[in-house]
Amino acid sequence: MAIEVRIPTILRTYTDGERAVESSGTSIAELVETLESAHAGLKERLLDDGAVRRFVNIYVNDEDIRFTGGLDTALSDGDTVVILPAVAGGA
Amino acid sequence: MLTIERIIHDAIVEHARRDHPDEACGVVAGAIGSDRPTRHVAMLNAAMSPTFYEFDSGDLLRLYREMDDRDEEPVVIYHSHTATEAYPSRTDVNLAGEPGAHYVLVSTRDGAHESGPVDFRSYRIVDGEVTEEEVRVVERYDDAAPEQRENA
Numbered sequence: 448m449a450i451e452v453r454i455p456t457i458l459r460t461y462t463d464g465e466r467a468v469e470s471s472g473t474s475i476a477e478l479v480e481t482l483e484s485a486h487a488g489l490k491e492r493l494l495d496d497g498a499v500r501r502f503v504n505i506y507v508n509d510e511d512i513r514f515t516g517g518l519d520t521a522l523s524d525g526d527t528v529v530i531l532p533a534v535a536g537g538a
Numbered sequence: 539m540l541t542i543e544r545i546i547h548d549a550i551v552e553h554a555r556r557d558h559p560d561e562a563c564g565v566v567a568g569a570i571g572s573d574r575p576t577r578h579v580a581m582l583n584a585a586m587s588p589t590f591y592e593f594d595s596g597d598l599l600r601l602y603r604e605m606d607d608r609d610e611e612p613v614v615i616y617h618s619h620t621a622t623e624a625y626p627s628r629t630d631v632n633l634a635g636e637p638g639a640h641y642v643l644v645s646t647r648d649g650a651h652e653s654g655p656v657d658f659r660s661y662r663i664v665d666g667e668v669t670e671e672e673v674r675v676v677e678r679y680d681d682a683a684p685e686q687r688e689n690a
Contacts, residue, residue, distance in 0.1 A: 456611075462540050502633055504595045525543045531598055532635030534581075537590035538561070538620045538627055 450478060450522055453529040461486040475505060476518040478528065493530070494518075502533040539586070539672045540614070540640045540660040542566070547675050551656045553580050554618035554644040558651035561618050561685075562592040562644075567605050568613035574679055575613040575640075583617075590629075591617045591684035616642035621624050624657040626668050639672070 448451065453467050462468050472478030483490035493503055500517070505512045506529040512520045522528070541592060544567055554562045563583050566575035579601060584594040607644040615636055619627075626634070626644035634641060659663070662669045 455635065457637060459566075502635075504598060506595075507570070509599060512601075513595070514587055529599060529602075531602055533592055533595070533633065534565075534615060534635065535590070535592035535633050536597060536617060536627065537585075537587070537632035538622045 449524055450477070451527045452482065453527070455531050457532055458489065458492055458530065461489045461492070472522055474522060475499075475507070475512055475520045475528070476520065478522060479518070502535055504531045504533055505529070506531070539674055539678060540575075540642070541573075541674045541679070542575055542614070543679060544675050544677055546575060547658065549580075550616050550642065550644060551650075553658060554646050555650050555653075557583065557618065558646045559588045559620045560586055561588065561620060563591040563593065563617040565601065565612040565616070566614035567584050567608070567610040567626055570609050570611045573613060576679075577608075577610065577623060586667075588620050612636055612639050613641050614642060615639045618644040618646055620646050624659040626661055626663060630637075631663055631668060637662075637664045 449471065450470050452470050454462050455483055456467060457464065470478055470481045472481050479490050479493055493500060499505060506519055507515065507522065527530055553564060561583055564580040567577040567579060568574045581597060585592045587659050604611045624643035626641060626643060641661045641663050643659050643661065648654045650656040658673060660671050660673045662671060
């Protein structure tokens, strides 16, 4: 169940500078737990109160998980997950 | 210090004027590690708001993929403030996700949409700390000396 996870610059402090890590899980929720066990602290940066943070984008094979079931989005072997912080702000 | 070509500087200002009173936003990509912003990409403000900006999540993914393919990074991330000064707001600081980027703020509050002045300032935002930096506008990156004339 190998899933490639692309890590944004700002979170690479949790992955020893690696741009991508291999992880596993049958859903995004499971993947986040697996990531956390290998890279402690990452979960807190992705989730807030059990939901994906408002200004964190997670994509599975180019689909934003907001439109595919959020944390319940299913994963299969060979999927690519991309994490990107939102580019946003305001006056 | 941010060194930027006049043609790109002017394109950012023009974008901010055009989208006033909504906030305009975009990036200038450049080769990784070069600190040289060379490719201006005007982004759509998905929030379409005078007080908030956000890249559309699909556009964001395409942008980062494109930069990856070209060995680029976001050297400049810019947006406009249309009723306040060109200084990062608390929201800007909290959401700043690219510690290596120059965050450019453009203010159009002084009638910039009607050819009034545009304030163009640049900052580093790292771990919640804002540091303003000098902006040097050059005619071309090849030029060793900074361009002194305005609207040359």
